[in-house]
Amino acid sequence: MTETLVMGPVLFNWRPEDWRDFHLRIADEADVDVVCVGEVVCSKRAPFFAPYLPQVIERLLAADKQVLLSTLALIINKREMGGVRDAASIDDNNIIVEANDISAAALLSGKPHAIGPYINVYNEGTLAYLAENGAASVCLPVELGLDALSALAKNSPVELEVIVFGRLPLAISARCYHARAHGLHKDGCQYICIEDPDGMEIKTLDGESFLAVNGVQVLSHSYAELSATVPDLLDLGISRLRLSPHANVDMVTVSDAYRAVARGTLGPEELQARLQAGIGNSAFCNGFVVGDIGSLYRN
């Protein structure tokens, strides 16, 4: 099966100009088929890059990328819901909206949309229901192993997608841990998460790298790297491979490498050698997909 490379939404609070430049470069240089834009983690960040959104979308469309507009994972207040409602009401055939909370999927009912990895799709029953509701693609939860993926892929009514690169979203909360770590309150957070464009490192008491905090979101410290499983995913019919953007790794290099892996011209060792410098002291992980502890990397 031919792969579809998806550049996921930027999960971190990047400087607006960096956010814009990243997407413009992806439009111009990255060999990806789909690009997600929009704020998934914290509604307070969206106004900062919003002015650049039209320019970014226009450039991505001009570069023949499919644009997915990703929406918030945790929606608590009316302002947040309003933003999702606005996205859901967009009437533009070029833009597909990605729901990351079931409320967004409900608002998108009856028109083609995408389901993001923050909506729990663990089994065929849920998959069938969401397909009936209009989902055209589903990015599956991070903790699924190949057995579950295989069962879901069998006669799947929609295109399936798996996150193959980047720190994994593990949890989301009403509480902001970036603010908490800086002795600030969420309401007066000073947007301090801007200091950590790849997340704030969390170590155990004995100094071992453990997790990464991104505002209200908790990510793995290790970077998911599923290139060794990509041939299996494609064999199963899981065609969409999501790359989650990072600032410390060149994402054009990442997309080129995964394209080569999918085409069978690059192996996992070589891919990891190319990307290791970017991720620094972080490790790779693939435990979830091989049915093991998520933080591990298994050959």
Add this chain to the structure above:
Amino acid sequence: MTALELVCPAGTSAALKAAVNSGADAVYLGFRDATNARNFPGLNFSRGELEQGIAYAHDQDCKIFLAINTFPTAGNAGPWHQAMDDGAELGVDAVILADIGMLDYATRKHPDLRRHLSVQASASNPEAIRFYQDAFDVKRVVLPRVLSVAEIAALNKDISVETEVFVFGGLCVMAEGRCALSSYVTGQSPNTNGVCSPACAVNYEEDADGRMVSKLGDFTINAFEPGEAAGYPTLCKGRFIARDKASYLFEDPVSLNATSILPDLAAAGVTGLKIEGRQRGKAYIAKVVSSFRQAVDSMADGAVIETDLTQVTEGQRKTAGAYQKTWR
């Protein structure tokens, strides 16, 4: 004001009887397998035990809610469907579900069996709740512990289903049903296995300085000086280093006690008050349930609420958690 309904946990037949005898309006429980979110060794109900439990509870006008609130495994939904069919057959008063596929199955196969939406579905806004109501005729939603009291009040004005909130016991810090921290470290998660930070992955080791180090899988979750009480290494209640400083970054080792804000929750329009703790013994259940029974009854009479739960809180500090906006 309608009286608040007290929804109490039971992991054993003895705990169920204790809850019923102490004034529970409803008892929630699960089968002894991965179909429920408290899948701990030695806990939960066989089909026969549930049948007896239902008879005992119904005799005293107490309802039984069956939690089938994990997410069925792809390719193997059989045990979850069986749990639903058996619960319906045995006559539970409601099922508590989180998975869309399960809600769909229940709606088609057992349309007359009352459906509650589990906290694990993390429905945190009116649109999400209306989706579950419209699609699956859900009658009650257990709210995720991410909402403040003011937000709950606003939410209840926008929806027409009942809401239930946690008032006492273990406190999830992350949005429920959307957390893979446990499986990242142990391979087992609430969504798939019905466990968080499972005991089989826990180790305590003494380090060179005589400190007791608690580990979950390969990772250190906390360390305690000699004489300091060593708590259970629940991942999100551990001590970690951020910006060169060790702290309880996600949450202090506190548990939830919303006794002081019961009138606010009532005014916010909630229907059910839920006590966490299906893993707890009958003595704990009896103490907590009777305290809350007293509190709810005195509130209905317009009296001041006085409860003393210090004996059961194991020296742990208490918090009203996300119900207060300052928690964030």
